[in-house]
Amino acid sequence: MDDSKTTVKHLEFDLPKLNNLTMADQVELKLREYFKKKAFKPGDLLPKELEIAASLGVSRNIVREALSRLKAFGLIETKKKRGMVLAEPDILGSFEKVLDPLIMPDSILYDIFGLRLVLEMGLADVLFMYKTEKDLQDLEKIVSKEKPDSEKFRIKNEIAFHGKLYAMTNNDTLKRFQNMLLPLFDYVVAFEKDHYKPGGISHADLLQILKTGSVEDFRNGMRIHLEPHFAWLEHIKNKEA
Amino acid sequence: MDDSKTTVKHLEFDLPKLNNLTMADQVELKLREYFKKKAFKPGDLLPKELEIAASLGVSRNIVREALSRLKAFGLIETKKKRGMVLAEPDILGSFEKVLDPLIMPDSILYDIFGLRLVLEMGLADVLFMYKTEKDLQDLEKIVSKEKPDSEKFRIKNEIAFHGKLYAMTNNDTLKRFQNMLLPLFDYVVAFEKDHYKPGGISHADLLQILKTGSVEDFRNGMRIHLEPHFAWLEHIKNKEA
């Protein structure tokens, strides 16, 4: 009996035991590298389900599970009869599908919050590059609606003003990115509430700089405007240390 | 005959013809909103495949395709016998799965490139907040290896230096993000090549500012360092207009 056991051990060593991945996982990977290897371009026709199944030696169900994933990522599109074609994936689309502040650990939320500060501090140069007269008028309209009293209106205008800044960058990806991250910011704001004090530079001030000031002025102004948030980040940093 | 046609038109209007979605798509959506509605938290046990299938009136295969997608997004994990549990998704993981410069349209690549500039310009304040003595030493080591001649070494050191900056932000999400975007930058660099001229401020200069200068100095320094890239962005802008 002991003999057979040791024999089995030897056999185990020969077999590739690292089979943690399910068949569907493996097929998904195989397909990904296959597409890459073949240098398929969007619109190209892909092999049929049955061909893939036969080629990889798995059932059609497995192949369909893998394809279903690629479809969910927007990597492929399927049409009856014609087959499947490689698609242009929407890079932010699949990102959006996992963004749920409720199931994200705080550490990630903090990171996202820090990312926001980096982004907003970095906007200045691009803003001065792309700003138009109409943009400034739009900002003017937003600022004019601000009321110092209401907390709800404050947040709403906060979003409107900063959102407009992102929109002015002429960078749709960046704008969409910010839009997706907004709910997370809201979530952090809840933590932040107790510490929040308005910065020394208002939206109106920023707009004025944007109109008549220099890029450098704007960078410095934005830094002061975001001061409360930076203070909170500092607060987190110290708490973790 | 004409009568019946008009009748059909009316009926069409009543029926929800927008059935472009496959069963798997619908189940995926249903499950997503179900999890959200029930306010499940990571680790919570989810219904069994057969229960879902019965509840929604579809076959188990369909349910499995939908679950397979959620699994690919990292939203759920499955364990034999125990069932499925809600997982903490890796927000960047699913992002990474669609990042392939070969199948992305140029417009997106430009956006990503702009995003990079915004990020790097925004790093300054966070850098000064988190920088340590060891970080500066690491940068020193990187800078000391730079050789002015080789083009290949230049790019390598470029990545090392800027990558280290991201790492210094103490923001893993941001760092990973940059790391994922790197291949895309490489791709853009190919376009940029013809126009590239080194900026007026070197990595060594930036390091010096980081050591003894002010945040403001660093922001301005980074802007000059990135000048060639900004020039290229301007070039794109004018070409599009």
Add this chain to the structure above:
DNA sequence: TACCTTTGTTATGTAGAACATAACTACAAC
């Protein structure tokens, strides 16, 4: 009593067959 083996149950993983459906093809009829 304590430990260990066996057996059973449960839920996911995989396979295979069958039919439904949309879209394209080609032939035929008027």
Add this chain to the structure above:
DNA sequence: GTTGTAGTTATGTTCTACATAACAAAGGTA
């Protein structure tokens, strides 16, 4: 030449069956 009809093809969907891992409970031995 247009219309209509049947056939073909590949995805969409369902059903059944079995494999496998993990856990639970029962039962036997020291």
